[in-house]
Amino acid sequence: MASGRGSNFEALYAAIKNEKLNAEIKVLVSDNPESGALTSANNKNIPAECCNRKSYSSKEQFELALISKINEYDTDLIILAGYMRILGKEFVDTFEGKILNIHPSLLPSFPGLHAQKQALDYGVKYSGCTVHYVDAGLDSGPIIMQRTVPVLDNDTEKTLSLRILKEEHDIYWRAIKLITESKLHN
Numbered sequence: 001m002a003s004g005r006g007s008n009f010e011a012l013y014a015a016i017k018n019e020k021l022n023a024e025i026k027v028l029v030s031d032n033p034e035s036g037a038l039t040s041a042n043n044k045n046i047p048a049e050c051c052n053r054k055s056y057s058s059k060e061q062f063e064l065a066l067i068s069k070i071n072e073y074d075t076d077l078i079i080l081a082g083y084m085r086i087l088g089k090e091f092v093d094t095f096e097g098k099i100l101n102i103h104p105s106l107l108p109s110f111p112g113l114h115a116q117k118q119a120l121d122y123g124v125k126y127s128g129c130t131v132h133y134v135d136a137g138l139d140s141g142p143i144i145m146q147r148t149v150p151v152l153d154n155d156t157e158k159t160l161s162l163r164i165l166k167e168e169h170d171i172y173w174r175a176i177k178l179i180t181e182s183k184l185h186n
Contacts, residue, residue, distance in 0.1 A: 001029045001066075001083040006037030008081035008102060011169035012176070013044060021173045023180055026073040029066065031085055047073070053085070063091045070095070077179065080134065081172070092136050099134035100179075102172050104164045106130060106146055111139035116160045119151060127151050127160060129168045131175035144184060145175040 002009050009028060015021040028041035028048045041048035049069050056062035067090070070078060080101040092099065105115035107130040110122075119127040128148040135141035147167040151160060178184040 001031075001078060002035055002037035002081045003030060003032045003084040004035060004037065004082040006035065006040045006082070007165065008168060008172055009037045010040060012079065012081065012173055013040075013046075015173035021177050021180070023176060026075050027070070029069055031062075031066075031083070037081070059088060060090070063088050067091060067094050077176065079172075079176065086138065087134060089136055092134060097133065100144070100176065101132055101134050101139070101141070102168050103130045103132065103139050104161065104168065105139075106148065107132060107139055107143060114157075116164065117157045120155060120157060120160065125151055127164060129164050129171055131172055144178065145171055147171045 012021070013025060016023055016025065025046050028037055028046055030038050030048070030050050031053050033050050033052050035050070038048045038050060051062065051065050051069055053062050056065060076098065078095050078099045080099065083101075087099070103111070103115065104127075105111070105119060106126070106128045109124070110118040110127075116127065126148045128146055130146045131144045132139065133141035133144065147170070149160070149163050149167055
């Protein structure tokens with residue numbers, strides 16, 4: 001599931017195509033009709049579905065539509081790749097232990113939005129990224145894998161974000177591989 005440009009989706013697709021990850025992307029679901037990830041999936045002949053939140057009268061109706069759409073594809077894992085909405089209890093409960101997220105900080109530090117800005121404001125010397133299972137809390141699920149990134153004296157939110165994103169592209173497929181090869185269980 002993605003909301004934005006789709007760079008993590010692209011990285012996962014490349015890991016599969018280059019035979020680093022033995023997996024199949026069954027569908028790309030986005031909440032954003034302008035998402036670059038939808039375009040990318042379509043260009044790769046991967047089913048791409050948009051569930052636009054604005055088309056539903058409530059968050060609950062929106063999430064029921066998401067659940068229904070995902071269930072059509074019989075997925076083993078739900079990979080949040082730049083999905084920018086907090087998932088509700090019903091969605092998380094429906095797919096308990098099957099939802100992964102990547103977050104641009106070393107959780108439990110700096111959960112939620114603007115993690116890189118939080119890291120810079122706090123003055124940490126290292127930040128990074130975390131792959132974790134999704135639970136009902138905000139970026140609070142069990143941690144699968146982390147990667148550190150040094151915070152440089154002249155870093156801005158943008159420069160730190162770009163270095164973290166590069167690591168996200170490498171760590172996410174590795175964490176998924178641990179699960180698909182049954183080397184890690186939630």
